[in-house]
Amino acid sequence: MGKPAVERFSEVFGVQRTTADDWFDPLLSADTPLCVDPFLIYPDAAVPWFGAHDHILDFFQMVFDLVDESKGDVRSLAWKKAQRLLMFPEPAEFCLGLARNSPNGSGAGRGLQVGMLEGVKTALGLGFDNVPHIEMLALFQGGMGLDRISDAVCNVAKSYFIRYTQQVARRHGIPMRSVRVRNASWDTADAMWRDEEVELPLNPFADRPTPVLLVPERFLRDIPVVTPDGFWKFAWGEHAEALRLHFNYAIARKVTAEQKARMARQNPEIVAEFLTALERDDHQPYNVAQDRRLRVQPYEMGREIAAKSDAVFVPEDPAQFPEFVGTLVEIFKHGIERQGDWRLLWHCAVSMPEKKVQEVFRHCVRHYCKANEVAFAGEADHGRGPVDFEFARGWTARSQVEMKLVSSSKFWDGILAQAPEYAIAAGVQVVYFVGIAYTDAEMAESVTTKVTRAAEIASQRHGVDVRAVIIDARQKDSASTIKPPQEMRDELHRQDLPTDAPDIGPAGPRPPHDSGGSAAA
Template sequence: MSRFSEQFGIKPTDQDDWFDTYLPSDTNFCVDPFLIWSDTDARWFEAHNHTLDFFATAFRLVRESQGNEQSAAWKQAQSFLVFPEPKEFCLGVAAGSSDGAGAGHILQEGMLDGIRTALGLGFDNVPHIEMLALFQGGMGLDRISDAVCDILKSYFIQYTQDIARRHGVPMESFRVNNASWSEEFACWQTKEVELPLNPFAKTRRPVLLVPKRFLKDIPVVTANGFWRYAWGKHADELRVNFNYDIARNVDRWTKAKLARQNPTIVASYLKDLEHKEHEPYPVDKDPKLRTRWWEMGAAMANRLPLTHVPQDHSEFPDFVNAIIQSFRHGVEHQDDWQNFWHQGVSLPEKKVQSLFRSCAKHYCKANDISITGEANAGRGPVDFQFAKGWIARTVVEMKLMSNSKFWDGILAQTPQYAISEEVHVAFFVAIAYTDQEMTDSHANKVHKAARIASQRHGVEVRPVIIDARRKDSASKLKPPQEMRDELHVESDDTGDAAA
């Protein structure tokens, strides 16, 4: 069990609008403040104003400091604008676990710089906190999700408690950091609150849920979106300071400079977005495989149960090979290749690894074998480590053939992971998406690289190539011409004999 609903035996109804989060690791979504701003539900109606009140307090402190970084007001603003990654949500960029990537102090510096810039441009507050990121340039807009989750954490706490009570989910007492904040004292408050437990977290902590309709994979407000808007609507004004033909692919600092020099265009851009409909990420359809990878991997494993079970440690590599071959068979012969493509675009490497991890976990669980994704192998993270005790262990590295570091992976990285982990067999799984990648010459080169790596490093590197190209329907397949010719020759011979 790994999703919130599975862990607590919940069957969601139409009343349940929350995202069914995957508890063991972060899902790569952000809570988009623009979607909260436009929400008309009574629970969230005041949430945007709550965010504006927070930044009004921060603006006041920075204004009082008069830019003096040694003043009490500035130091208070620094403390107030620390946004630790809110791990309770299991959202963000740390896909390997739900422990967060952590960028609180980086976000703090960006917020301070953005507020100082906004004050210098004559703003007493900002209509949307994304404006600060547009002015500042170094603060990723996806990190704003962390700030929003912290600022509105009291809202999400109550929301989660209501869901837990409605479904009879047990709650425990937790000391939650950034549970609320004080406008009067400009500080964060830690509180004891009742919430459900995340049993998969490395340290004891609760779960917080969010409505699906607030989630995006790409924020509504982006530096690229502002850049396109500015040049589409205000090109004549901007040509004085910017040459669009030269700077179409500019860095974020240039885009921030454009924003600082043209604050009215920034305000116009945000106002324009206010009058447009913005859809959340379609969680239920999940076209980019952000969240359904666990269920897809489970389905692949269920369709192809393993017949090989290791009897002792010497058979352990064969068991891992059986998992890889089962995964390969599903992709090449049972239409699981469709999970690798969406509207003609192939899955990125991390998503392919997620599918394999889910598939492998289901096999491993049935045989009491542990699998660790991106385990630290002494010289960096190996993609997968399989183990049953200390003696029965092996590692698996998985790369797209299009990866610029593909050959580094098989010649150097994979054998080094094996050496670091003191295992004798390592698998290198190559994912092919194109005809060129599936040519005999390319396949032979992969096997040759594995032999070279094995001989050089004294470990056995076993290569596996998986053909993840898009496939034609079996009803459209035609035999090669030589098979047709052979058929007709045999028919003629038979006819002569009969005569």
């Protein structure tokens, strides 16, 4: 099969990084679950980021002015302009966020628009003519995820990221092409977005011509600095007496998101104090090098397994396609069980959660599918819920893989009902149910036998071929320390060996046994 496909920006464009390269190296084939946190941009005084935070606030000043001008009339031109400005499409150029199966985004712009607009209306009603941080809008509105706030920042400050990426590309001689960039800038005079033709590197994995925009690692987080929970803890700790007028302590421990938002709206001065306190703290970005939450490394982990296996069964007709998918599962299983790759599923001495194992598997099999022109989708939905993996070549060659931890509370439901139901919904005849075992108890014969029997029962009941595979992902000793079981030693030294066979014991060759007995192994 050759070498696995290269998918990181630096690999695709042959970049040798230097100390001047502070940018995050994105995976171009799928989104990485990290986001741009505006609170990390706020204190940055380095070129070209000096002024970026003020640029963001200038944008929202324009929106505030429009909403104020509209007087709440949704039919007015000012209101409609504010609506259009707050339409933040997920910026596919960054390859960041929560839509990890592709770099094309999830298209949640309208939900973000509504949330931001409600936040602006609330802030104006509280007497604000702008906000010191856009997260204030989220607190008033009830909280928006970091990925949604990141979408807003990446759109509003896109011109900064364009210049930054162009500088990186010129420094490394990365080819750039003219491409139309949506929301490349905004115009205060006309209060509107501007799409522009810009020279940028192109993403070879995107469905349509899509540029790549780079982000400094120091701007990235997976958990936002400003959260409704953080605000609530600050408010209760610093203003407990005032809050007891509305909440007793028992209720405060179980307060809902709606109640937190209401409290923020009722106490805007505490919100401002909370944000000011955060400005004084030192906020660290996500440590990409350590990657303790495995946001970045599954790509390298999967590729490491795939790189060790060149032989793959290539289907010649649709009837052989399930065997191809079975071969992919066996490659993954062989790497984990026989080539030491179990270590990849144990991060910081802790076994990897189910979603991360699936992500490693996804990256392991991706390049095989591409080489054989096999369409490969994660979490495909056919109306009965999302199956973990679906493989297809044309309309007739299809198969699925469902992967769960043996320890999962849904493991037996998965093999007896969910996996076959997903297959039936997709018109698939063969589904592989893969269990990941981390402990001796999960690898006990009683468990593996029960899994085999469950697959047989599911196959008979649903009329679908359910094929069970258990992968032994237990931590293993080095091969140099493994000792054979006693029965193997006994067999080696049993009395019916040829009389001239040397006795190989712990201390090396010994003279043949006499007829009176045998030495203990």
